[in-house]
Amino acid sequence: MAKLLGRSTYIFDRPPVIRSFAAAGGGKEGEGPLGERFDLLSPDNLYGADSWEQAEMKMQRLALKTALNKGGLRKGDLNILFAGDLLNQCTGSSYGLRPFMAPYLGVYGACSTMAETLLLASVFVDGGLAKAAGASTSSHFCSAERQYRYPLEYGSLRPPTAQWTATAAGAVILTAEGDCPRIEVRHACAGIIEDPGVKDANNMGAAMAPAAACLLRRYFRESATAPQDYSRIFTGDLGTVGSALLYQLLARDRLDISGMHDDCGLLLFDRARQDVHAGGSGAGCSAAVLCCHILPEMLAGRYEDVLFIATGALLSPTMVQQGESIPGIAHLVHFHLARSGKEGA
Amino acid sequence: MAFFQALIKAFLVGGALCAVGQALIDYTKLTPARILVSYVVAGVALGGSGVYQPLLDFAGAGASVPLTGFGALLARGVRQAVAEHGLTGVFSGGLTAAAAGVTAAVVFGLIAAVVFKPKSK
Amino acid sequence: MEKHMPKPDEYARMVKAASGRSKGWKNIPLAFLVGGAVCAAGEGLRQLYLSAGLSPDWAGAMVSVSLIAASALLTGLGVYDDIAKAGGAGALVPITGFANAVVSPALEFRPEGMVLGTGSRLFAIAGPVIAYGLAASWIYGFIFWLLNR
Structure with a gap:
């Protein structure tokens, strides 16, 4: 259990x-x-x-x-x-x-x-x-x-x-079982709804960044780990605006993930070539980056420990029209590449 | 020559009305839908108060094609109908003036819905 | 919100700084060009109809109908949204933008049926323009009637 x-x-x-x-x-x-x-x-x-x-x-x-x-x-x-x-x-x-x-x-x-x-x-x-x-x-x-x-x-x-x-x-x-090398789910962390007061449905990165920042900070504390313990940290889908805000919010707690951070919304599309403005989004965006990039790269041995933090803007068009601000959420999963037999957790 | 002068006047006045709309989108919190509603209502007010007519005389389609022109058309329609029919004209004039445009949009919209499909992006 | 989170007004400032500005210096001239071109095309048609002997009122109405037809065609072909992407308000403010606002939901909601899909959604975007335009004309008409009784 x-x-x-x-x-x-x-x-x-x-x-x-x-x-x-x-x-x-x-x-x-x-x-x-x-x-x-x-x-x-x-x-x-x-x-x-x-x-x-x-x-x-x-x-x-x-x-x-x-x-x-x-x-x-x-x-x-x-x-x-x-x-x-x-x-x-x-x-x-x-x-x-x-x-x-x-x-x-x-x-x-x-x-x-x-x-x-x-x-x-x-x-x-x-x-x-x-x-x-x-x-x-x-x-x-x-x-x-x-x-x-x-x-x-x-x-x-x-x-x-x-x-x-x-x-x-x-x-x-x-x-429950599987042959090595295999990717295991070691930790997970359920996020808390954070509402930073953003009302603009065209700026969801800004609405989600605080949820991601709060979740990361709390996860590092509760799991007694630090950003350096992970080869890569993927958020999805903060885009350019949300990623910049995430760094600023984490910097207030002296956390710096910029060296090992990627955002799924910025990996799925090429912003210079494809007209996607601040980046990709949608439930399928982080799912596709997970299955097309994160997990294959782990199996190829390039990443050992990865944090996958999918972020969501829980907005309803009705509530946006009623002038309500947008609730943001983020959940975290920690993947570990087990290369052989029984490793210590 | 007069033909080209008319085109240039229409271009300048119509372009200016659109540029103002773009400035409102970029530099205020007004949504495009609110801006379009404001344009029509402003058109009714300007048309009703007689301010818009000189612009229509000067620029032709440059003043009638933007949505302010649609508003001015509504105002002119209601004014004519009130002059002819009295109080009933208050109710019939606006829609009568807008009839051609609205009907065209509805009919062509229905035809397009049968003929075309939205393109995937 | 936890201790280390900024207050909403402070966060709003951070968001504003991170979001960057709209490119007004580029958008406004483009809106001018595209909107001007639509109006010039309308004026060309008007001159054509006038020279064909139509009265000014008829010519004006026919200009509207022609531009609406052209916009419906371009919307159906999937081109109008690209024009709007470049021209912004230049494609929204002319009557062609009104037509695009009627035709695009007509296409979009076809799978839900011609009556409850296309028919009921036809004015989902353009409805407010008609509603408030007519309401304003009614108020103006009523004042005009009062003053000229």
Whole structure:
């Protein structure tokens, strides 16, 4: 069973193993720096479907199916499935994952969903409640635009602080056992909602940065670790504005992560070449960077200990119109590359 | 020659009205939707008070094509209708003047919805 | 918020500094050029209709209809949003922007049906312009009626 450290940091007794993972993406993602690492790409973003919602459902379904195949598992093997996305009623997950007929717990964490589902799946596997657990999420630029902003063909104006919702899905399968070298989930930390008073829905990086800063600071304290203990720290998706604010907020506590920090929103797209303003965002952004970059790089032996902090702006368009400020959230997962046999935790 | 002069006048006046809108977007907290509403309402006020007519005479489409021109058109329509029909004109004049533009937008919108699909981005 | 977090007003200043400024020096001239070009095209059409013998009122109405048709076509072809990306208010303020605001939701909500999707969402963006334009004209008309009774 996992042990509780401090307020909400969990250290896993029997660290869950990442059995397999897969990512699916759209056209812009395929043209981005990680384009070649995707398992599946749909250049027209439609995946052969008739609507953007159907496309997102299919994309997430294919990502999870591919992850199961890569792990040599059948859909009946999943003891539990945690999934969520950005759409109302979590359409992409609850409609898209129907065919798996797996025990399903839907979650909403906006763009933090990948870390949230990984955290929950890890707790289930470590606690012996699941031999195999799935964590999956998606976002689709076109379905998100029509729900949160404007019709695609409307000439809306994007300020430079706006972020680009990624068309991408990521799925990870966690199991209790696995062969070395393997990636284990060692720690996780559930974040607290931080609302710094940002009301601008076009500046979500600013709304999320305090949640990430508070979570990191608390995690280092509760786990008795320091930034130097990790080869890489990935936040998702603060973008340029949120990343700059994160450094400033952490500097107040004399924490400096700038040497080992990357942001998923800045890795998925090339800002100089692709018109994404402050960077990528969306639940699928950090999920795709996790499955296309972070986990493959770890398996290649380039990173030993990695912190994955997915951030979310829990905004509702209704509440933005009512003038309410945007709640920010972040959740953390600590991955460790176990090269051989039983290592000390 | 007069043709080109008319084009240049329209270009300058229309461009200036749009540049003001852009300055409002960039340097105030007003959202584009609020700016468009303000433009129409301002157009009604300017048209109604007679301030906009000289600009229409000078720049033609340069003053009628921006949304302030739409507002001025509403004001002129309601004024004519009140002059002809009295109080009922207060209710019919605005929509009558706007009829061609609104109907065109609706009909072409419906046609476009049948013919085209939004392009993925 | 924890002890080391800035107060909301201090954070607002940090956000402002980190967010950078809109490029007004670039956006405003572009809006001028694009908006001016749309209006000049409208004036060209107006002169054409006038020389074809239409009355000034008719010519004006036909200019609106022609520009709306052109905007609907460009919106359907997926070009108008690119023009707006460059031209900003230059593409929003002319009547072509109004047409784009009607046509784009008409396309977008087609999958939800011609009636409840396209039909009911048609004025989702342009509605306020019609609503407040008509309300303003009603107020003006009422004052005009009172003064001229």
